[in-house]
Amino acid sequence: MTKSPAQDPSNAAPLHEQIYARIRASIRQGQLKPGQRVPSLRAFAGELGVARGTVQVAYERLLGEGYLIARGPAGTFVSEQIAPSRPHRVAAAAGSSRTPPNQELTEFSIETEGGIPAPLQLGLPALDEFPRKLWTRLMARQVRSAGSLTRPASAGFGPLREALAAYLQRSRGIDAQPHQVFVVPAYTASLALIVDALRLAGESAWVEDPSYPPTAQSLRRLNLQVRNVPVDDHGLDVDFGCQHFPEARLAVVTPSHQSPTGVALTLQRRVELLDWAGERGAWIIEDDYDGEFRYRGHPLPALKSLDTCDRVIYCGTLSKVLYPGLRLAYVVVPQSLVPTMDLACRRTVHGGCPELLQAVAAEFIAQGHFARHIKRMRTLYARRRAMLAEALAPYKTDGFTVCLQDGGMHLLVDVRDDLDDLAMARRAREAGFAVHSLTAWRQGAPGRRGLMMGFTNLRSQTEADRLVAELMRALKA
Ligand SMILES: Cc1ncc(COP(=O)(O)O)c(C=O)c1O
Structure with a gap:
């Protein structure tokens, strides 16, 4: 921490405010670390050559705002709760x-x-x-069992596919067998797998506008023509899509909470979208990235639960419920697409996701911790x-x-x-x-x-x- 605010002649702010601002900046920039002890009032005032009361005013403000924590005779410390901000x-x-x-x-x-x-x-x-202790315990158990040291299956670890299918049935209203669930490292990998399996390169796709940027970016990289379809208070404007981009073979939507506006796709729009896909022979990718987190009423059932014509490919991720560093996501496809997806997995996924993590996630879900955590x-x-x-x-x-x-x-x-x-x-x-x-x-x-x-x-x-x-x-x- 810089110790000479009193020597800044260009700063007209009162001394205690200068001291306050310097300490706060040191905390925010990470020079003073969470949990680190700050100098005592007497020592700091002595070093700065200012009155003890001046430093005290600054410390009291930092204590009040939660930057510092007083621990009696042990001293005053930087709060453990403060995350240093860094220029990204x-x-x-x-x-x-x-x-x-x-x-x-x-x-x-x-x-x-x-x-x-x-x-x-x-x-x-x-x-x-995040329940780290529990996760560590499950992880240790998996490391001890030799099963998870083998080469993973490209479509995903069997018990994780089973656990996900059961969870989706219970919580998202999706009727799918484990072999319809494919485990991938992330949502964008789901898009790549689907585009490859269904040979969609060169086709055009409806994308919500506004939308999560990686969706359009990934589709473009995969050689699709992105067609922006506006979102209003009812979600994707299906009519607009039909009128302006009738040639599309794909629509990517976030029906539970549109990303980023948060609106839910209304039932009427859901039916219109499914009808469009059924009539056109088009596909719908449902990105259900955070469908579990609804604060009024119950979570809405997934669009996939209404999919009687088998046009919806459901994408989920463990990033939002568990943690993004896990890099585990999944795709659920209609029965008719299973053989094509199996082949595409072998072509695209190159050996699958780390089986150890899949095994831990499988146990976490199967033992009910996942539902409790949500x-x-x-x-x-x-x-x-x-x-x-x-x-x-x-x-x-x-x-x-x-x-x-x-x-x-x-x-x-x-x-x-x-x-x-x-x-x-x-x-x-x-x-x-x-x-x-x-x-x-x-x-x-x-x-x-x-x-x-x-x-x-x-x-x-x-x-x-x-x-x-x-x-x-x-x-x-
Ligand atoms: C709209 C949306 N879809 C999907 C994802 C999941 O991405 P991933 O599986 O790569 O963590 C996110 C993550 O932020 C998201 O915001």
């Missing part, structure tokens, strides 16, 4: 105001370094609540979501309106029309926040502006209030 590699790459929106799509792929989520990071489950996270996320919404509420008059949907793992904050959400997200990332703009996730015509913020890793209302206040300062800077 992608933030620097996307730093130019001339960055076109589609280049800024890289923003979604912010990686967590050292396992610490960036403030308000999207797309992560609550990493602090239930616990649903309650926790409802609380953490309310904290973020409450922290944002005072900023409505500044043009930020929280748009609460029934489910999902992030909040969408509508931003007043005269504010530039793209520039705001850039400023936020420069300040260390993993906040995304709605505009960067849009492929077609400009429209509604907004910011997306993750709430799953917020631990207290104090933390939510502090982060939002800091974010707002960064946005207004």
Whole structure:
């Protein structure tokens, strides 16, 4: 930590505020680490050559905001709850105001370094609540059994396929046998496998607009023509797709909570979409990335549960319920596609996902821990979501309106029309926040502006209030 704020002649702020700002910056930038002891009042005041009371005012503010924790005679420590923010590699790459929106799509792929989520990071489950002890116990048991040291099956580890089929039947209303479930390393690998198996390269595909950027990016890389179909309050505008892009052979949708707006595809639209696919002989990819997390009423059944014509290919991931570092996702296909998918797996998947992790995940699901964990996270996320919404509420008059949907793992904050959400997200990332703009996730015509913020890793209302206040300062800077 820099120890001479009193010597900055260009800084007109009172001394205690300068000291406060320096310590806070040292914590946020990681020079002072979580759990590290800070100097005593007397020692620090002596080093700075200022009165003890001046340092005390700064420390008290940091204690009040949760940066520091007083542990009586043991001293004062940096809170373990504070994740240092660091300038993300992608933030620097996307730093130019001339960055076109589609280049800024890289923003979604912010990686967590050292396992610490960036403030308000999207797309992560609550990493602090992952049952590590239980997971370690299951992992140790698998390591001791020789079975999981063999070469994995390309379509997935049998017991995991069984556990997933049973879970999907119970929780998502999907009627599928284990051999219809294919295990892959990630959602984008699911897309590659499906496009390869169904020989869809060269065809055109409806993609929701706005949407999760990797969907359109992956489809383009796989040689499909992306056709942007707008999303309204009922989800994908099927009529628009039929009128403008009747030639499409594929539609990729997020029916439970549209990514990123959070709206659910209404029953009428679901039926229209299934009818379109049935009549056209087209395929629907259902990306059910976080369907489990709904806070009002029950989770909606998957679109796949209505699929009487066998046109829906269901994609799920363990990234949202367990953790993204696991790299396990899955595809469920109609019975008629099983032989084709088997072949494509052998061509594309090159040896499958690590069997040890598949075996641990299988046991975790089969023993009921998965369902219990989802239930616990649903309650926790409802609380953490309310904290973020409450922290944002005072900023409505500044043009930020929280748009609460029934489910999902992030909040969408509508931003007043005269504010530039793209520039705001850039400023936020420069300040260390993993906040995304709605505009960067849009492929077609400009429209509604907004910011997306993750709430799953917020631990207290104090933390939510502090982060939002800091974010707002960064946005207004
Ligand atoms: C809309 C959407 N689909 C799918 C995924 C899953 O991706 P993966 O399986 O690569 O973790 C995510 C992750 O953030 C997502 O937001």
